[in-house]
Amino acid sequence: MIELLDNSPADGPVTVEAFGSTPQYSHLVTIIGKNSRRPVIDRMTPDSYLESSRRLDSKVLAREYFEAARPRCAALRLTRALTVSGGPDLRKHVRHALKALGPVIVKTDFGAGGQAMGIVTSRWLLRRKLSRIVPVGYDGDLLIEEFLGTGDEALSVSYNGLVQDDGTTYSLCAGRHILQAGKYYMGSYLGLGAMPDDCAAQVQSAGEAIGQVAGSIGYRGPLNIDFLYRASDGAIFPLEINPRRSLGASLAEMCISLFGQGYQKSVSAVALHSVPVHPGITSYAGLRDVLLRRGLFGRETTGLVILPYMVSSLALNSNIGLAVVSTDGTPVAAAADEIGAYLSQPGPKATSSTPKLSG
Numbered sequence: 001m002i003e004l005l006d007n008s009p010a011d012g013p014v015t016v017e018a019f020g021s022t023p024q025y026s027h028l029v030t031i032i033g034k035n036s037r038r039p040v041i042d043r044m045t046p047d048s049y050l051e052s053s054r055r056l057d058s059k060v061l062a063r064e065y066f067e068a069a070r071p072r073c074a075a076l077r078l079t080r081a082l083t084v085s086g087g088p089d090l091r092k093h094v095r096h097a098l099k100a101l102g103p104v105i106v107k108t109d110f111g112a113g114g115q116a117m118g119i120v121t122s123r124w125l126l127r128r129k130l131s132r133i134v135p136v137g138y139d140g141d142l143l144i145e146e147f148l149g150t151g152d153e154a155l156s157v158s159y160n161g162l163v164q165d166d167g168t169t170y171s172l173c174a175g176r177h178i179l180q181a182g183k184y185y186m187g188s189y190l191g192l193g194a195m196p197d198d199c200a201a202q203v204q205s206a207g208e209a210i211g212q213v214a215g216s217i218g219y220r221g222p223l224n225i226d227f228l229y230r231a232s233d234g235a236i237f238p239l240e241i242n243p244r245r246s247l248g249a250s251l252a253e254m255c256i257s258l259f260g261q262g263y264q265k266s267v268s269a270v271a272l273h274s275v276p277v278h279p280g281i282t283s284y285a286g287l288r289d290v291l292l293r294r295g296l297f298g299r300e301t302t303g304l305v306i307l308p309y310m311v312s313s314l315a316l317n318s319n320i321g322l323a324v325v326s327t328d329g330t331p332v333a334a335a336a337d338e339i340g341a342y343l344s345q346p347g348p349k350a351t352s353s354t355p356k357l358s359g
Contacts, residue, residue, distance in 0.1 A: 013039040052219040053243040059143045060109050065213045066238045072209035075202045077235045081145040086138045090130060094144060095123050103147040106133050109140050117183070119147055148228050148237060150182045155229040157195055158188070159207025160249040163220050169211030173252035173264075174203035177226070178272065178333075187272035188248035189333060190255065191264045199229050200264070206236045219243060247273050251323055258325070268332040271323040277343040279318045287320065287343075294342060 014036070016029050033040035055061050060083050070076050080101055084093040086108075097104050098120065106129075108116040118133040120126065134142070148154040156177040162170045176194045178187040194200075207225050214223060224242040229235075251271040255263040263269075281287050324339060326332040 011038070013041050015041045049218065049220050052214070052217050053221070055217065056214055056219060056241045056243045058109050059107050059111070059240050060141050062238075062241045063143075065210060065217075065241070068213045069206070069209040069238075072212060073206045073236070075234055075236045076206045076209065077237050079145050079148065079237050079239075081143055084142050084144060086134060086140055086142055090134065090142070091126055094120060094126060094130065097144040098123055101144075101146040105145045105147050106130065107143045107145065108134060108138060109142065119183075121147075145239075148230065150179075152231065154237075155195060155199065155231065157199060157203050157227050157229050158246070158248055159203050159210075159223075159225045159227065160246055160252060161207055161211055161223050163211055163215045163223055165220060167212075167215035167220070169208050169215065169223070171204050171208060172249050174200040174207070175248045175252075178270070186274070187270060188246075188251055190248065190251055190269045192266070192268040193332075194268065195229070196231060198234060199231075202229065202234060202236050203227055206238065210238060210241065214241070214243075222246070222249060224249065247271050247321075254323060255325065259327075267325060267327055269323065269325045270332045270336045271321070272336060272340070273321055274319045275322045275340045275343065277318050277320055278345060281318070281343065290343065291339075 014032075016032070029040065056065065063078065063081065066076070066078055070078070082093075082097060084090065094104065094106060103119060103121040105117060105119050111117045116133060116135065118129060120129050150156070156179055157174065158177060159174055160172045162172065164170055173190055174195070175188045175190040177185060178189055180186050195203075206227065207223070210225055211223050221243060222245040224244065224246040226239045226242070228237040228239060230237065248271070251269055255267055255269050259267050277287065281290060320343075322336060322339065324332055324336040326335065
């Protein structure tokens with residue numbers, strides 16, 4: 001990161017801003033400031049915002065904010081749920097929930113990324129299921145929530161915006177999640193074809209309503225909210241609030257930078273946070289050359305963004321973050337899958353019969 005800063009054609013200070021900051025991030029910024037030739041202006045989130053960020057991050061407390069937002073959005077619904085404490089009575093609570101709600105999702109209060117959560121459909125495998133969901137010794141709160149389904153019956157979508165300094169909400173995008181095994185977040189899909197026509201408007205309305213509530217409790221910063229969209233009646237069910245920057249927000253900003261506001265009407269885009277590549281590809285230059293040989297990387301632009309936590313993982317873990325954008329109708333999800341499959345092959349190289357993706 002420091003090499004990128006020092007070798008940049010720009011000069012002057014670098015401004016670093018992080019909402020929902022952590023001690024680790026503060027330490028990173030300090031190291032950059034000490035080692036870079038360019039001065040670093042640190043604009044970390046004021047401490048007064050961090051407590052509201054923690055409250056929004058709680059899956060249990062977030063339901064209070066969802067309830068407060070309901071009068072502001074007609075499509076907003078709440079799942080049936082109950083809150084329980086971890087401990088020896090947990091299995092009993094889940095059995096009662098199964099009788100009352102049917103299949104349920106059990107979530108720890110601050111679980112993330114599909115971890116520390118799981119679907120329970122029957123009491124017969126309850127002990128095994130809970131042992132996989134709840135960490136050993138966990139005694140915090142858990143949310144037991146009705147399971148609405150997956151796929152077309154309940155589409156996993158999200159809202160990305162920003163609660164600004166004056167407390168108003170700025171909307172960035174609404175998109176669809178790309179999930180593995182129905183629950184592990186792999187990436188985001190924005191623009192044309194990402195979701196049903198009426199879904200994006202409903203998600204934005206619900207996200208802005210919850211954003212107004214978040215602003216009223218003192219939060220300022222990035223806002224990512226996960227929802228389920230039920231196509232049968234157009235209802236939107238909020239699931240959790242992530243008071244931090246998301247991959248979907250980064251993809252939206254890339255699209256706005258390249259194509260301007262309103263890109264959703266003419267562009268489809270997919271971003272995947274972790275794509276395996278062949279271990280022989282160990283640098284960004286090597287990755288670029290492999291893509292160029294296949295005709296998948298036509299030019300470099302000033303809008304090119306490399307997620308910092310993926311730069312180091314390229315050599316260490318053979319994984320990259322990948323964004324693919326289509327402007328001519330090329331199916332962008334299929335293109336991302338094709339590129340990922342190509343990069344994982346041993347010694348990928350172009351051949352005379354290799355087709356080229358357009359867009």
